[in-house]
Amino acid sequence: MSSILGTVAKQVKSHPALIPLFIFIGGGATMSVMYVCRLALKNPDVSWDRKNNPEPWNNMGPNQQYKLFTVNMDYSKLKKDRPDF
Template sequence: MSIFRILMKKKELIPLALIMTVAASGASSFAVYSLNKKSDVIIDRKRNPEPWENVDPTVPRKLITINQQWKPIEELQKVRRATR
């Protein structure tokens, strides 16, 4: 049987099918968005093995950032300069 035939016979399933369709499309679109736009989500580690080096620390990456100040840690900066 076709899905549409089942929905026409049992009309109480129409809201459930609509909610499930919206939820599945929202989840898949967020996954595609995260893969394309987020810097902390990587697929190919061979081309860019250290993606955290390209992250701008002044741009907030969280959904909500409350009173967060970014300051460089001197010890880490010295180690970074020494290893380059």
């Protein structure tokens, strides 16, 4: 692993114009990993504990936001539109 970092450091020292490329690629990779982790942990469609909570989407309230980004949606004014099980 250190040989890879040494090669990258050598390339950056000899070509300083590569620094923004490494920054943007590293930032994009970090954001994509964070988004996948958020989907795995916060999305109600994912069930990690099938024995105690096999259907986690039934425990979501009608005014609970689980999407990352919504346009023109006020979750506090939503009413319940499904039956209790």
